[in-house]
Amino acid sequence: MTVIEQLQAEPHNLWKRIVLFLVLLGLVVWGSDSVSYNGITAQGSVVASGILHGITHPNPAFLFNLTETGVPYLVLQTIAIAVLGTIFGAILAIPISFLSSTNIVPKPIAYIFRALILLIRTIPSLVWALVWIRVTGPGAFCGVVTQSICSIGMISKMYITAIEDLDTGILESLDACGCNTFEKIRVGILPQLSASFVSTAIYRFDINLKDATTLGIVGAGGIGSPLVQAITYSRWTNVGAFLIALIILVLIIEYFSTKIRSRLARGAQA
């Protein structure tokens, strides 16, 4: 077959492309009427230059203030919220995900628990925080409880995939060797699940860390609420200090979590 013939043998889907393009264009046109640009506000240019000035000149006294209102303490508190939220979420997700795996329990029960997971996932974490704040009062503890609940949704979804991929042939061969139930779980199930479970938890920790900042806006502790306060009161050098700390924190955590997760996926040697 010559090159020309090969080229002509390619499927002709010009019409499909035109339709797809028109649909996208239609969506943009439909949406654009609500997203109208009204120009910047009166103090808009002041805010913009303030932010730029703040990021290039972060308040050093604030950045290295080691008391409870300083940046290092708030960053550590944000990490603490994410750590506890992830660990509790990961533990709470284990029973729920086993109960919603179709190869462990009958289908109707699995679907009930899946609906529960879907419900947890759809309610935004901010709303969960607003609900829990009534119970725990404002503070970092509210953030921990909120993240423990919110994490269940995504973590269980990933756990379920891992559980449903379980190789049950191993269990049969262990049965043939005369293992009891405990031994079967220890050497047949745990090694299959542990890597993906830990990997999921670390991935969620990444997300929770960013989420913990957001939760601070409603008063759930961490770096979020002082950051938003600083934005509202236009203390741009403090905003700069917060943002720089936040960016460095997220970059470091992302780097290590990617490293650990690729090691978990490929084994220690890789």
Next chain:
Amino acid sequence: MADSKLEKKTKLFDRIFKPEHIVLDNGHTVDRPKSRMPLILICLAVVIIISMKMTGFDFGIIIRRAKELPVILGKIFHPKFAYFPKVIKPLIETIKMSIIGTIIGCLIGLPLSIMASTNINRNKPSLLVCRFILSIMRSVPTLIYASVLALVFGLGTFAGTLAIVIFTVGIVAKMLYESIETIDMKPYEAMVSFGATTLQAFWAACMPQILPTYIDDCLYCFELNVRASSILGYVGAGGLGVLIRERTGLRAYNDLGMVLLTLFIVVLAIDFMNDYIRSKIS
């Protein structure tokens, strides 16, 4: 010589806790490294205890005040359907914000991801700068962008859309350059050797390979953005979040329940639609 090299490779852990020496029946010896589990567990326990101190963890509060929870959740799960007409306009605003934000963000993300992939862009400085900008875009939460942009561009959907665009660019470009780096480079090299420019070669040789992943990533981002944009209004950037803030402020949890129910149905519908499109593509 070989021994000293091997010695260097032993991990610090194995030098402190000597591996167990096992002599097999046939005379061979095997070193069984000591389990790392106790060390990991101790570290984890220390981290948990420090975190509990820092966050003021007190399980007693939940038990003592647990009766508050059913009151609120009970109201949320009995949504006031009469409130629905007022939900429609912010809901459509939210959807429009996420559609526009996703489309614009995905379009900007494509060229940036080409610049940020090591196998296409051979220019190290521009690659590093591009990746650095992308990581900064990803590391600041959408809500913080929205609260700053709402101050600059005034309250409303424009600030929210812009926040979504920034977030989408960061995440789409990252997912895309990771998949660009795993593609088969032979067609690209063939095109370059024929004299095609980088962009021509990319368009003809790499684009068909990454297109399914690209569309998949865009759909995934759209799902994320619908969820994210529903709360952007909390800082005044338009959409459902405005209602969420207003109704929780007034403690009108039945109305909040209606807002959440609508959001739930929309998110579910979008998830189904995306799954359908994905099954069509693959």
